[in-house]
Amino acid sequence: MLDERKLAVLRAVVEDFVNTNEPVGSRALADRHPLGVSSATIRNDMVALEEEGYIAQPHTSAGRVPTDKGYRLFVDRLSSVKPLSAAERRAIESFLGGAVDLDEIVARTVRLLAQLTRQVAIVQYPSLTRSSVQHVELVPLGGRRIMMVVITNTGRVEQRVIDLLGSVRESVVDDLRTMLNRAIAGKHLGDVPDAVDDLPAQVAPEDRPVAVAVLSVLLESLVERHEEKIVLAGTANLAAVDFAASLRDVLEALEENMVLIRLLGEAKDPSMLTVRIGAENFHEGLRSTSVVSADYGVGNQSLAKIGVVGPTRMDYPGTMGAVRAVARYVGQILAGQ
Amino acid sequence: MLDERKLAVLRAVVEDFVNTNEPVGSRALADRHPLGVSSATIRNDMVALEEEGYIAQPHTSAGRVPTDKGYRLFVDRLSSVKPLSAAERRAIESFLGGAVDLDEIVARTVRLLAQLTRQVAIVQYPSLTRSSVQHVELVPLGGRRIMMVVITNTGRVEQRVIDLLGSVRESVVDDLRTMLNRAIAGKHLGDVPDAVDDLPAQVAPEDRPVAVAVLSVLLESLVERHEEKIVLAGTANLAAVDFAASLRDVLEALEENMVLIRLLGEAKDPSMLTVRIGAENFHEGLRSTSVVSADYGVGNQSLAKIGVVGPTRMDYPGTMGAVRAVARYVGQILAGQ
């Protein structure tokens, strides 16, 4: 049904349209691509491609434009991820190398990705759920408050202030800290609730309310409160594009953290590049955008995702290459920390 | 030179232009505003206003549009800050009330301000430079690393990992922590360098490298590294506006943290509302935007700034009211923490 040449035509249509942003006609195609046939033949092929729904005409007597389905086929079968140039690799390395803490790694990553792809980049902070507790610190803040700081093995630091009903002696806090660390240091976060289950029973009855307050905040901040932090950069790159949907809708969608989380979360095969094209995205305002995303992590443990949002009419091979490369480097940097 | 009526005409021109986004003519003005004179008279006044540079015509036979200078006069002498409605006040209160930590206060504030003004909101984290040290915590991370956490009285938490050359005993860290807190707890940040000056001399010679390493990171992260965090929201609101400069330029400028910091930093009179109109902003891409900013703080101590960026053609009284109100509420919330 779709022989080699028709696929080649589709590929050419996609590539030309991405380059020029104008419907591409049979003559232009015959000129610019070595397909070895005349424009008339290409026209016939285009009719076939159109019948199958891979391309469409904006109006009669205009050239053809790829449909979402066409991009899908292009990504799945007609293109390969384009590796970065040596210069780009060096740029990544030197740019990410200078980061001092997790915040900065993430901040630099997102800017880098936006710059490489000239699109909007999204980076998710390493997930808490898959990491383990490195250390818990309790700091009496004088009076009836304690600050709790939890450090994870992925470099993430969560801090919360705990309001107590009454004041508390410093020695109690010290004991609690020791017990807590003995109980959960090194533990996977998912196991924390079980591990602290019997802690209140081990403290003197009069200190029990304090222990309970601390534990409830701990559990809330680590487990229940799934809140995933997400950072985004490169929105200025959207201004250059003209969307079917209004730019405003796209910007609005991108300002909603929940939308971003879902966008990245829809990736199917972890540890692989995922591409969601146009209407494949659940969100109304993102109908004319595509999302390229990838997992990053340390070793084979996936920690979170990064991605790029751009018009469906994007350079998929290049974008995929950039996303994959950056994901790998971030993993390396995190491992080295 | 500019009598009462001419000022009233200018005010009317600004208000109408803000509402309609179209050059306003003498007839329309005479209709919509109770100026008590005919359109011919208004025409004469407009000529005077134009000669003084307060308004301009996009082209002959078009209505008039306020210039930057016209907006300036409007803001300085012809308008007053518009207080928020009771409903808006309640919304602020309930929206900011639920925040649990500093990050969330800031995040909610910026979204709130963007929503109230329907423009881009900017919020700066409370400055480190004017706050004092509440507590310093040192946590041995096993091996040759220490995590340092500094908690300020403004609720901000700075953490850094310190890489050591050799391993260090836990007791040394304990001693260091105690000494450090004795030296700087409660101290104003500006006084920290002096306060820790002689600390290395007080530790045993073999532990001195550790002490020096810790102190250098402390000083770097608190004093030298001025890095002010800034958050921004509401960029989608820009899409509705049509700028003289391209939208892209504006978005680009807003993605540069340094630009934002300078934007807020240019406020003259602290603790007052500041308005910078059009070309008064130093940045090329922001020639057609205005910035309304205000300090917020606890008591009479200014901690940082918040602001709004929008087109020069903005509702100044309303925007100023929202900025001022939000600044005050944030101060209250921080004080209550």
Added chain:
DNA sequence: AATTAGCACTGAGGACCACGGAGTGCCAGG
């Protein structure tokens, strides 16, 4: 059977033009 050349047809977009209307500047009279 597949490819190609040729040709008539289509529709978007640009150039051109006419015109209505909002707005101006100016003048003479209240």
Added chain:
DNA sequence: CCTGGCACTCCGTGGTCCTCAGTGCTAATT
């Protein structure tokens, strides 16, 4: 000093025409 009146200006709109890239189809060619 204000106002009514008037001639003038120019923008924006809408209509018409034309060009041109591109199509679909058919008949000829390989």
